[in-house]
Amino acid sequence: METKKNDLSKCFDLPxxxxxxxxxxxxxxxxxxxxxILKPSGLQSTQFAVLVGVHIFDTPSINKLAKGxxxxxxxxxxxxxxxxxxxxxxxxxxxxxxxxFVKLTPKGKTALEKTLPYWEKARSVVSDEFGQKHLDGLLKxxxxxREIKN
Amino acid sequence: METKKNDLSKCFDLPxxxxxxxxxxxxxxxxxxxxxILKPSGLQSTQFAVLVGVHIFDTPSINKLAKGxxxxxxxxxxxxxxxxxxxxxxxxxxxxxxxxFVKLTPKGKTALEKTLPYWEKARSVVSDEFGQKHLDGLLKxxxxxREIKN
DNA sequence: TAATTATAGGTGTGTATACACCTATTACAT
DNA sequence: ATGTAATAGGTGTATACACACCTATAATTA
Numbered sequence: 001m002e003t004k005k006n007d008l009s010k011c012f013d014l015p016x017x018x019x020x021x022x023x024x025x026x027x028x029x030x031x032x033x034x035x036x037i038l039k040p041s042g043l044q045s046t047q048f049a050v051l052v053g054v055h056i057f058d059t060p061s062i063n064k065l066a067k068g069x070x071x072x073x074x075x076x077x078x079x080x081x082x083x084x085x086x087x088x089x090x091x092x093x094x095x096x097x098x099x100x101f102v103k104l105t106p107k108g109k110t111a112l113e114k115t116l117p118y119w120e121k122a123r124s125v126v127s128d129e130f131g132q133k134h135l136d137g138l139l140k141x142x143x144x145x146r147e148i149k150n
Numbered sequence: 151m152e153t154k155k156n157d158l159s160k161c162f163d164l165p166x167x168x169x170x171x172x173x174x175x176x177x178x179x180x181x182x183x184x185x186x187i188l189k190p191s192g193l194q195s196t197q198f199a200v201l202v203g204v205h206i207f208d209t210p211s212i213n214k215l216a217k218g219x220x221x222x223x224x225x226x227x228x229x230x231x232x233x234x235x236x237x238x239x240x241x242x243x244x245x246x247x248x249x250x251f252v253k254l255t256p257k258g259k260t261a262l263e264k265t266l267p268y269w270e271k272a273r274s275v276v277s278d279e280f281g282q283k284h285l286d287g288l289l290k291x292x293x294x295x296r297e298i299k300n
Numbered sequence: 301t302a303a304t305t306a307t308a309g310g311t312g313t314g315t316a317t318a319c320a321c322c323t324a325t326t327a328c329a330t
Numbered sequence: 331a332t333g334t335a336a337t338a339g340g341t342g343t344a345t346a347c348a349c350a351c352c353t354a355t356a357a358t359t360a
Contacts, residue, residue: 011202019276020184020195025220026295027177034170045170052161070175098338126169141288145176248308
């Protein structure tokens, strides 16, 4: 008889064709590479991205910053703590007492300037490792993953 | 005079050409999508991947499993705890007292079988959202990111 | 065989992630 | 004006992540 068994042979497809496995593994590797190179700056990849977001969105609310960084709001809340403790950002209120704005301090601005060269270095390492054209394609694909959310 | 100012205009390049920002954001989105679809199975994406790894590497040591899943060993150690508590895996020792093998229990095997259809569903959603060909290319790129580590 | 080195793995700490649930404030409708 | 919606944000909890550092056991070598 032909057994319709829900067997486990499909498991062997995971390394080659599972999106979540592949993207998480790649994410870990890229993050480690960047964190290693950013180390002398004192910032981690995510913290750097948050500071950049605070700069380019120009003292945004928590919500706006979270949206801009494609992060969960509550994740961002926790992530802001160490930056605030280090004095790199300051949380300020306005007229609407619900809203809290994230402001880059002078110290935060300095940290950002100091980190940018390491960021460029890390990018060039990835680019060398990967090929500029290849990397451009990957970045475009990753950006389009963000579209799924909408 | 020409000021060589290390200004912050480069910050605006982050969304379009920062590998770590893009891959982390994409990773969060894909993970949320999978976790949402896997939810009825009771497993999260990472836990599913660990169980798959335990199956395909056939009762591996912690180290072998970590390497196979491209994970840090200590991350894996913590991640095994909930699976052990749920009785999906069992940690066993052999002759070499240093080595601990991760074994799939019958309950773990059942959980894996139960989860596979949800995994296929999630893959098809990503594939539809993304286009099969496009996705294949992305997966190949992500797999080649893993090569950086070597 | 005793000292050394290599291997396997766990723990402390701190950050990253996000769901479920909560409060406070503002805007809106009756 | 008052009750209700919508909006902004924080907290509890649990997992994910990984570096630095530790112990235990096995393998190697002097």
